[in-house]
Structures are given as structure tokens and as C-alpha cells.
Amino acid sequence: MTLHPLISDRFLCAYDPRLVASHSFDLVVVGxxxxxxxxxxxxxxxxxxxxxxxxxxxxxxxxRYAQGGVAAVLSPLDSVDEHIADTLRVGRGLCETSVxxxxxxxxxxVFDHLLDLGAQFDREPNGDISxxxxxxxxxxxxxxxxxxxxxxxxxHTLHRALSxxxxxxxxxxxxxVDVLFDREGCAAGVLTLDQNNAPLAFSGGHVLLATGxxxxxxxxxxxxxxxxGDGVAMAxxxxxxxxxxxxxxxxxxCLYVAGAARVLISEIxxxxxxxxxxxxxxxxxxxxxxxAELAPRDVVSRAVFRRMVETNDTNCYLDLSELDRDPHxxxxxxxxxxxxxxIDIASDxxxxxxxxxxxxxxxxxxxDGRTDVPGLWAVGEVASSGLHGANRMGSNSLLEGLALxxxxxxxxxxxxxxxxxxxxxxxxxxxxxxxxxxxxxxxxLNLQDITYSMKSLMWRHMGVERTGAGLSExxxxxxxxAKVVRELAPKEGRTVELLNMLTFAHLSTSSALSRExxxxxxxxxxxPESDDAAxxxxxxRARYEHDQVIGSEPTREPVGLASVPST
Numbered sequence: 001m002t003l004h005p006l007i008s009d010r011f012l013c014a015y016d017p018r019l020v021a022s023h024s025f026d027l028v029v030v031g032x033x034x035x036x037x038x039x040x041x042x043x044x045x046x047x048x049x050x051x052x053x054x055x056x057x058x059x060x061x062x063x064r065y066a067q068g069g070v071a072a073v074l075s076p077l078d079s080v081d082e083h084i085a086d087t088l089r090v091g092r093g094l095c096e097t098s099v100x101x102x103x104x105x106x107x108x109x110v111f112d113h114l115l116d117l118g119a120q121f122d123r124e125p126n127g128d129i130s131x132x133x134x135x136x137x138x139x140x141x142x143x144x145x146x147x148x149x150x151x152x153x154x155x156h157t158l159h160r161a162l163s164x165x166x167x168x169x170x171x172x173x174x175x176x177v178d179v180l181f182d183r184e185g186c187a188a189g190v191l192t193l194d195q196n197n198a199p200l201a202f203s204g205g206h207v208l209l210a211t212g213x214x215x216x217x218x219x220x221x222x223x224x225x226x227x228x229g230d231g232v233a234m235a236x237x238x239x240x241x242x243x244x245x246x247x248x249x250x251x252x253x254c255l256y257v258a259g260a261a262r263v264l265i266s267e268i269x270x271x272x273x274x275x276x277x278x279x280x281x282x283x284x285x286x287x288x289x290x291x292a293e294l295a296p297r298d299v300v301s302r303a304v305f306r307r308m309v310e311t312n313d314t315n316c317y318l319d320l321s322e323l324d325r326d327p328h329x330x331x332x333x334x335x336x337x338x339x340x341x342x343i344d345i346a347s348d349x350x351x352x353x354x355x356x357x358x359x360x361x362x363x364x365x366x367x368d369g370r371t372d373v374p375g376l377w378a379v380g381e382v383a384s385s386g387l388h389g390a391n392r393m394g395s396n397s398l399l400e401g402l403a404l405x406x407x408x409x410x411x412x413x414x415x416x417x418x419x420x421x422x423x424x425x426x427x428x429x430x431x432x433x434x435x436x437x438x439x440x441x442x443x444x445l446n447l448q449d450i451t452y453s454m455k456s457l458m459w460r461h462m463g464v465e466r467t468g469a470g471l472s473e474x475x476x477x478x479x480x481x482a483k484v485v486r487e488l489a490p491k492e493g494r495t496v497e498l499l500n501m502l503t504f505a506h507l508s509t510s511s512a513l514s515r516e517x518x519x520x521x522x523x524x525x526x527x528p529e530s531d532d533a534a535x536x537x538x539x540x541r542a543r544y545e546h547d548q549v550i551g552s553e554p555t556r557e558p559v560g561l562a563s564v565p566s567t
Contacts, residue, residue, distance in 0.1 A: 003513070004475040005551035006482055006506045010237050010544060011178045012496055013199065014429035015191050020199045022424075025051040025169070027412055028190050028204035030176045030231065035380025035401035035408075036210025037158035038113075039369070042409025044167035051202050052162060053174045053192060055211075055226045069144040069268070070114070070154075070402070071137065071395035072107030074129055078139040080105055087396060090136040090296050091389020092520040093535045094244070094559055099386040102367055103396075106403040111143065113406065119157040121145050134267045134394035135294045142395045144268060147331050154398065174200065175493045176230060179207055179238040179376060180425035187238065187375035189425045197492040203425055206412050209235060209363060209378040210405070214248070214508075217501050218356035219452075219459040222251050222264035228497050229504030231382035235363040236507065237549060240371040242540040243384040243557075244361035245504075246511035246522045249392050250464050251357035252276075252300035255350060256315040257341045262355045265318055265334060267394045270294060272330060273323045276304065277349065279313045298391050298521045301354040305464045308353065317349035354464055358397060360388045360521065361511070364539065369408030379408045384537075390520025429547065445489050447498055450481050454505060462509055467526045471513040478506040507552075511538045514554035535559045 026048035029036045040050045073080050083104045088095050111129075115121075121143050122130040131140040145153035162168050173195050180189040180201065189203035211231030215223025236242055253265040253276075270276075270293040276285050288303040289295035295303075304316050320327040327345045328335045338345050363371055363378040365385055371378055379385075380401040387400050457477060461470035482502040489495040515538055517531040518524050536556040542549045 003510060003553060004472075004479040006479055006503065006549075007551065008237060008482070008486065008499070008503060008549040009429065010547045010549055011429035012237070012499060013177050013191060013193070013491060015178070015180060015199070015201065015425065016427055017201070017424060020191070020201050022189070022201040022203055023051060025049045025202065025204045027051070027206045027208060028053065028202045029208045029210055030190060031055075031210035031212060031380070031382070032159070032162065032170065033210065033212055033380060033401065034154055034158065034398055035405035036208065037162055038402055038405035039208055039210060039379055039409035039412070040168055041158075041161055041165060042406045043413045044165050046410065046413035048167065048413050050168045051204065052168060052170045053176055053190065053202065054170065054172045055175055055230070057172055069132070069142040069150045069395050070107075070111060070398045071134075071142050071393070072111045072399060073104070073141055074108060074111060074143065075131055075139070075141065078141050080107075082138055083107070083141060086136055086138050087387070087393050088389070090391050090393040092391055092530070093532065094389035094519070094537065096386025096559065099367060103385075103387050103400055103403045107399055110399065110402045110406070114154065114157065114402065117157050117161050119145065119153055121153075122147065132268050132271045133294070134271050135291070135300065136296045136393040142268070142271075147268070147333065149333055150398070171202075175496060176211070176234060177496050178428060179234055180428060182423035183426050184423065185374065186423070187373055188423055191428070193493045193496065195493075201425065205375070206415070207376050208369070208408065208412065209376070209382050210380045211382045213359035213381040214501075214504050215356040215359070217455065217458055217505050218463070219455040220254060220262055220353065220355035222254055222262060222355050222357045228501045229359075230497065230500045231378065232359075232362055232507070233500035233503040235371065235373075235376070235378060235382075236503065236540070236542050236552075238373055238376060239542060239544070240373045240376060240378075241364040242362065242507060243364040243537050244511065245508040245540065246515050246538060247360035247388075247390055247520060248356060248462075248508065249297055249358040249360055249521045250301040250354040252297060252304045252354050253318055253352040254355035255338065256353045257351060263334075263337050264355075264357070265350060265352055266331070267297070269318065269320065269327075269331060269334065272325075272327075273320075275319045275322065276300070277317045277319050278307045278311045279317070280311065296391055297394065298523070301464050301521075302523060304352070305354055315351040315353040318352050319349050320345050321347055358392050360384075360390070360392050361508070361538075367404070367407065368411035369404060370411070377408060377412060379404050390522065445485065447485070447489060447494060450485065451498055451501070454478070454481060454502060458505055462505070462512060465523050465525050466512055467524065468513060468516070469526075471509050474509050475506060475513065478502055478509065482506065507540055510552075511540065511554055514538060
């Protein structure tokens with residue numbers, strides 16, 4: 001195994017408090033989706049002033065695009081013990097049992113909280129919440145809103161609540177660049193760039209990363225364009241430990257039409273009776289798993305990928321013609337989008353293929369969202385709480401974001417300030433570097449070309465199936481591109497975003513290269529079996545030389561010892 005080191009500046013942009021305007025709050029939340037939104041509300045309800053920073057429009061978040069629902073035990077036919085057992089089984093031995101128990105047990109309370117905030121969920125004629133079954137679940141326990149618009153409903157509900165709360169200020173179109181520190185080494189704020197590359201600092205007694213995932217590092221993805229791994233890259237440069245970045249879940253059914261966005265075709269479609277077929281019309285999932293279309297997502301994704309290869313086709317097909325109810329009524333959002341491309345989902349097979357969907361690994365945290373950097377917290381998809389293990393079960397992610405988001409907000413409110421006196425951030429970076437200025441050289445880089453090359457590379461070598469040789473090749477190229485961009489690209493927002501993408505890509509590839517087995521969503525063609533005698537988490541932490549990060553090498557941590565980070 002050959003590791004190619006990643007060199008990075010600890011701070012991508014210089015910060016001089018004498019020159020950069022700053023806003024001061026008790027808590028700075030980076031991200032306004034389900035996890036960050038509920039954390040902000042919980043801290044604000046406790047009396048703390050909160051800034052919520054969003055990379056794009058305040059309504060834009062990974063949450064908004066979640067077609068799947070919220071998994072929670074809401075039926076007398078179901079039980080918390082069954083939900084826990086399903087989650088542990090799908091997680092393939094890497095779930096932290098205490099975290100699974102805590103999150104699943106809190107599901108009904110979280111759901112009631114959403115209802116109290118005004119969220120509207122689909123109901124049966126008798127008024128009960130409608131529940132569906134998704135892959136990996138043994139019971140129908142997934143609640144939805146407007147069929148396939150659950151995320152949009154939750155995002156709308158939380159945005160309204162954040163906007164109305166007197167202790168919360170929402171700042172949109174602010175790209176978070178660096179975590180700022182006080183002289184004691186505690187996280188004390190965030191440096192941002194606006195759309196014109198103008199710097200603005202937000203200081204706070206605590207910083208919470210709730211930036212979502214990283215799907216746009218891959219060529220095929222269900223994620224919005226803002227999902228570029230920013231939070232993980234920021235946390236790594238800040239010195240936080242990362243965990244299990246090799247585990248990235250690929251959703252098996254993205255709409256695949258040339259020129260169209262890779263829109264998710266939700267798992268609820270298969271839960272309602274949708275069938276996967278190849279180009280010959282043959283149904284194939286029963287050849288791969290007894291649960292067929294409702295097998296865990298990693299199984300379905302690999303089956304779709306392999307059938308594409310075997311039939312020499314660019315995709316497989318989802319057939320809804322045998323559903324008991326009109327799919328146009330059941331799935332209005334999917335119906336509208338497909339109709340724009342001439343596809344009638346009631347009669348025409350929907351072309352689908354796998355796409356990067358959910359970042360399982362992330363910043364290592366305990367149940368309260370604490371990282372091992374004082375004053376720095378993380379929650380939601382950017383974090384690794386230990387809930388999902390090696391494979392996320394459908395609709396457990398919204399549950400996690402909501403349950404642990406509220407818990408993290410309460411924990412931050414109870415913690416007081418990370419440093420005495422709510423200390424201001426200190427100078428960072430090389431103060432002779434002008435924000436928004438040109439690179440040090442006259443060479444013009446095509447950042448878009450590097451971005452597309454990276455996406456294709458990650459799809460080939462860090463996709464549904466992987467090999468050591470491919471991962472090593474990817475690492476070498478990612479290291480080179482990161483060096484070139486760092487040294488030659490102008491100091492502006494698009495450069496920061498690309499450096500974050502290259503950083504996440506390199507770190508996840510390092511983790512995948514070090515795990516020489518197949519488990520959950522991580523499949524190595526050269527190590528196709530699981531090593532059940534060695535259940536461990538993969539850890540990464542940056543090594544510093546002054547203000548330069550000189551790389552990191554993966555280490556291991558046994559499952560069951562990872563619930564509380566050391567500080």
C-alpha cells in the first residue's frame with residue numbers, strides 16, 4: 001500500500017482582525033439543514049445568540065433534496081428493539097450500539113417536535129401517519145410528506161422557525177473557509193467569503209459544523225451542487241479527528257438521462273412495488289438477495305452496477321407499471337421531472353444508475369456532537385456519530401440529523417463558552433496574502449477542467465467497486481492537483497471549494513486504501529471478503545509543521561471505544 005501525502009495550509013486565507021469586519025454571537029452554526037437548524041433552535045431556546053451561515057440561499061440544503069422520509073417507531077406493530085436490530089444488521093458490525101439505541105429511542109419525540117413546528121406529513125384516511133417500508137427495515141416505519149417531498153417539507157418548516165426566532169440571525173451566501181481560534185487554541189469563530197470574495201468573520205464561543213455531505217466530488221450523484229465536503233476539510237485543517245471516510249453510500253436509482261440532473265428516484269418507489277429490470281426486461285434483484293428490490297442499498301447498488309456491465313448498457317430500468325396505485329399520484333415530484341424528459345412513469349421504464357448519495361464517515365464526535373478540538377462541534381451528515389456503521393439504512397439519516405441536532409444544541413447551550421471571556425479569534429495564515437487576490441504565478445488554471453477530472457477519477461476508482469491499484473492511482477493524481485491548485489489558483493471562493501473537494505477526495509481514498517476488506521458500502525474487488533475478526537473504525541488526523549498540514553496516515557480504533565472523543 002503506497003500512500004501519497006496531501007500537503008495543505010492550515011488556513012486557506014489570511015485573517016487580520018484589524019482589517020476584516022466581524023459579527024459576534026454565542027454560537028456560530030455552519031449549515032442550515034435539518035441538523036444545523038434544530039441545533040440552532042435548541043441553543044436559541046436556551047437563550048444563546050446564534051448565527052446560521054449558509055453557503056447558498058438559506059432554503060438550499062441537502063435536507064431539501066431528501067425524498068425519503070423520517071424513520072421512527074410510530075406504529076404499535078413496530079418496536080424500538082426491532083428498529084435497533086435492523087440498524088445494527090445493516091451497519092455490518094461498525095455501528096456504535098449506544099448511539100443507535102439513543103437515536104432510535106428518540107425517534108417518536110423527534111417526530112412530535114416536527115409536528116409541533118408545523119410540518120405536515122402524509123396521513124391515512126383515519127388520520128394516522130402513513131408509514132412505508134424501505135430497504136433494510138423489517139417494518140413499515142418511514143413517514144413521508146407529499147409522497148416524495150419529505151426533505152422539502154422539513155427544510156421549509158425549519159427555515160420558517162429559524163427566520164422567526166428572535167435569537168437567531170441567518171446569513172446566506174457565505175462560504176465558510178476556516179475555523180478561527182483564540183490564543184488558548186479553542187475554536188472561536190469562522191472566516192467566510194461572500195459572492196464577491198469579500199471576507200467576513202463570525203466569532204462565537206462555539207462553532208458547529210453542519211455542512212452536509214460531499215456527493216459532488218463524484219461524477220454521478222443525487223446531491224445538490226453545494227455538497228462538496230467543506231465541513232470535513234475545514235475540520236481536518238483545524239485538527240479534528242475524522243472517522244470512516246471510506247464509507248460513502250451510493251444510491252442505486254438515480255434518474256439517468258443525458259443532459260438531466262441526476263435526480264434521485266426514491267427508495268419509496270421500490271417500497272411501493274417498483275421493480276428493477278435490465279435492458280432485456282429481465283428482473284434481476286432476486287439473484288442477488290432474498291429481499292430483492294428491498295435489499296440494503298449497498299447490495300442493490302452493486303447489483304445494478306454489475307448488471308450494467310454484464311449487459312453492456314449505461315443503466316438499468318425501474319418499472320412501475322405493476323403498482324397497485326397510480327404512480328403519478330403516489331410520486332408527484334418524480335412524475336413531473338420524468339415527464340419533462342418524455343417518460344410516463346406509469347408505463348415507461350425509468351432509466352437509472354447508481355450515484356453518490358450519503359457520506360457515512362465524517363468528523364468524529366460523541367453523542368453530544370463534541371469533536372476533539374475544544375469549542376468545535378459537528379452534527380448531521382458531516383459528522384461520524386457511529387449510528388450508521390458501514391452502511392446507512394434508508395431514512396435513518398433524517399432521524400439522526402433531527403435527534404442529534406436538537407441534542408447537540410442543548411449540549412452547547414449547557415457547556416458555556418469554550419474559553420473564558422468569549423475570546424476573540426487571533427491572526428491566522430500568512431497576512432501578506434490578499435483575500436480575493438490573484439495567485440502568485442501568471443499561469444492560468446482551468447479549475448472547471450480539474451473539477452471534472454476529479455469527479456471522473458473518483459467515479460472510476462472510488463465508486464461502487466474499488467481496487468488497491470485504482471485507489472493508489474487516484475491518490476497520486478489528487479495530491480498533484482491539490483498542489484497545483486494551492487500554489488497557482490487565485491485566492492477566491494471557487495478555489496476554496498475545489499481545495500475542499502480535493503482534500504475530501506484524497507482523505508476518503510486514503511481510508512479506502514487502508515481498509516483491505518469489503519464491508520457495507522466499501523467493496524474492494526481485490527479483497528472481496530469481510531474480515532470479521534478485525535472490526536475497527538478508520539481514523540485520520542492532520543500532522544502539522546508550523547501552519548502547514550503535512551498529511552496524515554490512517555490509524556484504527558476498535559468499535560465500542562469510539563463514542564467519546566478524547567480532548
